[in-house]
């Protein structure tokens with residue numbers, strides 16, 4: 001399931017700029033209309049300025065004018081299935097609904113799917129302002 005989006009995440013992973021961690025992460029986000037945008041982690045010598053693949057993917061799409069998103073696929077070099085970090089969850093929550101799907105996969109092809117609402121319950125958002 002979602003093979004095409006996972007393939008796009010793998011394609012994105014090849015664009016990772018990760019000379020410090022050597023941990024390449026790729027993401028692909030799909031809009032409501034089925035368009036796909038890529039993201040990869042981009043690291044910085046000032047380590048904390050590094051940005052994750054999930055955020056570059058959604059920022060890439062936002063800058064192309066997209067505002068409605070269905071799902072995101074994520075892959076890394078790890079044998080583990082990785083899930084978005086806290087900062088990325090919060091950024092996704094700014095633009096995606098609770099039922100937004102996150103398809104997490106690893107190099108062995110194992111996959112887990114969770115919604116944004118499941119991985120970031122009881123979140124702070126614009127509804128609270």
Ligand code: THU
Pocket residue numbers: 018021023025040041042043050051052053054082083084085088
């Ligand atoms: N990273 C991501 O791009 N996404 C994640 O979900 C976890 C971590 C990146 C940040 C850094 O470049 C490298 O992985 C190691 O933490």
